[in-house]
Amino acid sequence: MPVFARKTKVTTGASVPVLISLAAIAVFLIVGSLASDIFAQQTVAGLSQGAIFASLALALVLIYRATEVINFAQGEMAMATTYIAYQLTLWHVTYWLTFFLTLVIAFVFGAVVYGVLIRPVQHRSVVALVIITVGLFILIDGLVTWKWGADLKFMQAPFGNQVYHAGGVAFSRQDIGVLLVSILSVLLLWVLFQFTKLGLAMRAAALRPAAAALVGVRVDWMLAIGWGLAAVLGAVAGLMTEPSQFLQPTMMQAILLYSFAAAVLGGLESPAGAVVGGLLLGVFLNLIGQYVGFATSELRLPIAFAVLLIVLLLKPNGLFGRKQVRRV
Numbered sequence: 001m002p003v004f005a006r007k008t009k010v011t012t013g014a015s016v017p018v019l020i021s022l023a024a025i026a027v028f029l030i031v032g033s034l035a036s037d038i039f040a041q042q043t044v045a046g047l048s049q050g051a052i053f054a055s056l057a058l059a060l061v062l063i064y065r066a067t068e069v070i071n072f073a074q075g076e077m078a079m080a081t082t083y084i085a086y087q088l089t090l091w092h093v094t095y096w097l098t099f100f101l102t103l104v105i106a107f108v109f110g111a112v113v114y115g116v117l118i119r120p121v122q123h124r125s126v127v128a129l130v131i132i133t134v135g136l137f138i139l140i141d142g143l144v145t146w147k148w149g150a151d152l153k154f155m156q157a158p159f160g161n162q163v164y165h166a167g168g169v170a171f172s173r174q175d176i177g178v179l180l181v182s183i184l185s186v187l188l189l190w191v192l193f194q195f196t197k198l199g200l201a202m203r204a205a206a207l208r209p210a211a212a213a214l215v216g217v218r219v220d221w222m223l224a225i226g227w228g229l230a231a232v233l234g235a236v237a238g239l240m241t242e243p244s245q246f247l248q249p250t251m252m253q254a255i256l257l258y259s260f261a262a263a264v265l266g267g268l269e270s271p272a273g274a275v276v277g278g279l280l281l282g283v284f285l286n287l288i289g290q291y292v293g294f295a296t297s298e299l300r301l302p303i304a305f306a307v308l309l310i311v312l313l314l315k316p317n318g319l320f321g322r323k324q325v326r327r328v
Contacts, residue, residue, distance in 0.1 A: 078231075267320035
């Protein structure tokens with residue numbers, strides 16, 4: 001007699017209560033922005049910061065879906081590519097040419113990291129992969145400090161410092177530019193995954209590698225491309241972070257933690273959840289910093305993780321994660 005067992009698999013998709021909650025949050029932000037100029041300014045600034053979190057969170061999700069491991073070096077890879085962009089500007093390359101050259105370099109960097117460091121150990125153990133990513137974190141940090149030093153560096157502001165006024169609301173051109181570039185990057189990646197054969201092959205290689213290989217998909221190549229695209233998203237996050245901070249080796253470490261919180265908040269296997277989680281976290285931190293007196297910059301990270309813990313207690317798989325029970 002065949003034996004049936006229940007296998008629980010986490011899949012992605014927002015439940016109706018989550019969608020209703022997100023709609024309610026959107027209405028709250030719109031009403032608040034219409035009622036208060038300060039609220040509107042903080043919301044836009046929060047969306048700009050959240051878009052950076054979303055870019056890096058999406059990179060973490062891409063890697064997690066492929067290897068089921070968090071890439072602890074994702075932030076340092078982003079920081080390293082930002083330093084490469086800085087070096088290109090020292091050679092008098094224009095900023096936007098530097099931007100696109102850096103994305104190409106980041107893609108190659110991510111693919112090489114997969115081929116040289118990850119592929120040889122990806123089928124051994126999760127611990128081995130974790131050790132590799134932590135070691136890569138330390139290696140990149142050391143090499144960047146050795147090459148460029150730990151002192152603060154400066155790059156050209158890509159969008160300038162102009163401020164736009166709409167009624168009594170002041171919007172920074174920098175915030176708007178960062179938001180548009182980050183969201184455009186995410187949208188382009190979504191189009192790639194949803195509407196191209198390459199995207200379909202990459203999704204198949206990440207989710208069902210054995211079945212994908214049987215139908216002719218070159219799994220290792222697809223995973224290498226996935227790591228390359230994750231590095232590109234990291235580079236976008238680094239380049240968009242630098243104008244609001246000084247360029248230094250520790251620049252992306254806090255951003256990585258916020259992005260990890262955003263990815264877990266949205267659901268570690270959900271690209272859409274990573275984007276929504278990043279935007280929500282960015283807006284929440286900005287608003288709470290404005291309206292809650294004790295929420296200083298030093299407490300932003302603990303507050304973010306406190307909120308994350310509360311959400312996970314209520315919905316352990318994140319906002320866009322849900323359990324599906326199958327008979328096998």
